[in-house]
Amino acid sequence: MTDTPATQIVFLLFPGITQLDFTAPAQALSRMPGATLAGAAANLGPIMTDSGFAIVPTHDFASAPQADILCIPGGHGVADALGDAATIDFIARQSENALWVTSVCTGAFLLGRAGLLAGKRATTHWAYTHLLPLVGAEPVKARVVEDGHVVTSGGVTSGLDFALTLIARLRGDAVAQAIQLAIEYDPAPPFPGGHPDRAPKAITAGLKEHVYDAAAARMEAALSGD
Secondary structure (H helix, E strand, O other): OOOOOOEEEEEEOOOOEOHHHHHHHHHHHOOOOOEEEEEEEOOOOOEEEOOOOEEOOOEEOOOOOOOOEEEEOOOOOHHHHOOOHHHHHHHHHHHHHOOEEEEEOOHHHHHHHOOOOOOOEEOOOOOOHHHHHHHOOEEOOOOEEEEOOEEEEOOOOHHHHHHHHHHHHHHOHHHHHHHHHHOOOOOOOOOOOOOOOOOOHHHHHHHHHHHHHHHHHHHHHHHHOO
């Protein structure tokens, strides 16, 4: 019997992270045989999420183990993180020896700032896909996009799809399906509107007006260095 290979998974943590971008794929990936998870941040202090509670990192950037799978979550804090040299340097250094370089939601822009999406097909949260060319990426409308060893996923809940997709690549479909069953990932949302292609136009327009037009403009300014 072949021993299950050890797989070190490192998640970047930063202030303003969308906690589900981190915790959803972490929950699935933590159940993958051989997996060990770490959460790395600039320091070991609690990281405030967008949900009003904090997450405590396991490592700072200097002590973080080398990732086999590097995962960069998103959140409204990405715009600030784009200007943090230590964060971008950590992503770039880790990616040099990572077998898989991945992102959830707007974490794609941190990959891009580190030079990892140039010429790559990629996705991100629907409200920001038009900004992907600013980091050299080709936007793709999909929940999970694989381009070589780079895997990007759409907004928030897409992180579970990404995690199960990657588990299937590494351990086979049966393992991924068992984990999906174990966490009862059997989506049956009350409304068929989780993407602008299916949501009522008034709901999409209202959300863009009240949240995402300004958020995307802030992201664009951060990417452009303004």
